[in-house]
Amino acid sequence: MNVKKLKESIEILKANLDGALIASDIWKDNTGTSIAGYNSNPKAVALFDQVTSYMNKALETSGFPTLDKYYLLELKDNALVVVLQFKDNYQWGMLVDNTKVNLGLLLNIAIPEARKAFEEAIAD
Amino acid sequence: MWDFFYGDNKNKKNKKKKKQEKIDFSKTKKKKLILQEEHTKVFMAKTKDNNISPPKTTLKTQKKENLSTPANLSSKTSDTKNFDPVFFKIISFLKEELGEAYSASFFSKKTTSTIFFNDNIEVFKSIYLSNIVNKTNSLLLENDFQPINNFMFMDINNKQILFIMQLDAYYLYLILNNEQLNLGYLINILLPKIQSETINIKK
Numbered sequence: 001m002n003v004k005k006l007k008e009s010i011e012i013l014k015a016n017l018d019g020a021l022i023a024s025d026i027w028k029d030n031t032g033t034s035i036a037g038y039n040s041n042p043k044a045v046a047l048f049d050q051v052t053s054y055m056n057k058a059l060e061t062s063g064f065p066t067l068d069k070y071y072l073l074e075l076k077d078n079a080l081v082v083v084l085q086f087k088d089n090y091q092w093g094m095l096v097d098n099t100k101v102n103l104g105l106l107l108n109i110a111i112p113e114a115r116k117a118f119e120e121a122i123a124d
Numbered sequence: 125m126w127d128f129f130y131g132d133n134k135n136k137k138n139k140k141k142k143k144q145e146k147i148d149f150s151k152t153k154k155k156k157l158i159l160q161e162e163h164t165k166v167f168m169a170k171t172k173d174n175n176i177s178p179p180k181t182t183l184k185t186q187k188k189e190n191l192s193t194p195a196n197l198s199s200k201t202s203d204t205k206n207f208d209p210v211f212f213k214i215i216s217f218l219k220e221e222l223g224e225a226y227s228a229s230f231f232s233k234k235t236t237s238t239i240f241f242n243d244n245i246e247v248f249k250s251i252y253l254s255n256i257v258n259k260t261n262s263l264l265l266e267n268d269f270q271p272i273n274n275f276m277f278m279d280i281n282n283k284q285i286l287f288i289m290q291l292d293a294y295y296l297y298l299i300l301n302n303e304q305l306n307l308g309y310l311i312n313i314l315l316p317k318i319q320s321e322t323i324n325i326k327k
Contacts, residue, residue, distance in 0.1 A: 047267045051260055055278060058259075062252035064299075065281030072277055073260065076270040104308060 005121030006036045012117045013094065014038060016110035020100035022079070026118070029053075029089040041095075048083050048093045070111070074098070082106070084115060088122055211241050214291075214318055218298070221314055225304035227284065230254075232295045250297065257288055257295055275315060289315055291322040 006026065014021050025037035025045045030053065032046040056066045073081040078098040083091055092114070096106060211231055219226050228244035232254040239250050261271045277287040285305060287298040296318070300310075 043267055044269075047263055047269065051263055054259055054263075055256060058252050058256050059278075059280060059286075062249040064249070064253075064286070065284070068279045068281045070279050073264075074273050074275050075264070076273045079270060103311065107307070 002121045002124035003036070005117065005124055009114055009117035009121055010036060010038050013110055013114040016113055017096060017101050017106070020097045020106075022095040022097055024092070024094040026090060026092045029091060035090075044093060044095065048081070049091065052083060052085070052091060069115075072107075080106070082111065084111065084118075086115075086118070086122070090118075090122065092118060210321055214296070214321060215241060215243055217318070218314065222300065222310070223304065225301050225306070226298070227301055228299040230297050231291075232297065234258075234290075234293050234295060245299065253286065253297055254295070256286075257290075274319070275311065289318070291319055294322065 010024055010026070013024060021038065023037070023039035023041050023044065025034040025040050027034050027045050027049060030049065032049040034040050034042060034045045037045075052067065052071075055071060059066050067085050070082055070084045072083075075081060080096040080098050080103075081093065082096065083093045085091060101110075215229055218229065230239055230242040230245055230250040232239050232250070237254055237258065239247065239254055242250055257272060257276065260276070264271055272288075272290065275287065275289045277285050279285055279302065283302045285298075285300045285302050285307075287300055287310065289296045289298070
């Protein structure tokens with residue numbers, strides 16, 4: 001893993017979201033601890049690690065396939081939580097200000113570019 | 125005189141005609157009513173075929189696998205008679221608007237996790253899924269985060285999306301085909317419309 005590139009991928013996300021990114025963390029599945037982040041929030045990492053594993057269990061038990069690329073929660077107080085899933089058991093969570101960015105930009109531009117940068121960093 | 129005679133005759137004929145029309149009209153009215161009744165019967169049969177099933181009173185045989193602690197499976201199904209017909213409307217509206225993107229859906233009541241109007245999805249599956257929002261919300265609140273507001277969704281592996289929207293005292297779970305789905309249309313146009321419909325539902 002290339003740590004420099006990993007940090008760069010967060011910078012790419014930050015730049016694309018143009019002030020809408022409140023906090024972001026990258027962690028490995030079932031560890032609940034952050035590898036890299038922006039305005040890191042250890043509590044959030046532990047929480048969303050738990051949420052992801054719960055969702056996967058619920059989907060599996062109900063006979064559905066597990067999570068693919070991401071899940072998104074629209075929270076009260078205009079916040080969006082997006083948690084990206086990666087094949088190498090990494091997760092990337094981000095808290096975004098809903099009023100400063102639209103969903104289309106987030107899902108179709110910011111996230112795909114960040115994902116691409118992250119995958120390059122992991123492959124390095 | 126002749127005019128008068130013919131006129132009188134014409135009046136008589138007109139009266140006869142009107143009477144006949146009245147009879148015909150009442151006949152067509154009856155026919156319409158019969159047709160409407162037949163239509164609703166066909167509709168109900170179709171909804172049955174589409175698995176919009178009036179759920180059974182209790183679900184005794186729940187699959188208990190990894191997730192199945194009794195607390196997690198507090199959900200019950202109930203009779204659709206107690207629920208507003210708006211739920212039927214919402215499902216048919218969404219089917220129409222989403223077209224091929226629509227795959228399955230069900231409602232759950234927030235407070236009791238009661239599941240109803242399962243459309244194209246087995247009851248046991250919906251029971252497991254219905255706990256996702258409640259569990260996520262309780263985790264969020266425990267950790268001083270805000271709860272879910274209007275919606276959440278998950279991108280799942282076979283090109284599907286599990287979309288959950290909050291409708292007043294209920295959650296609507298939708299299973300959608302990711303490739304045909306226009307997410308913006310669902311979130312910005314359909315969701316507010318449906319939310320405004322459900323405001324008047326008796327809780």
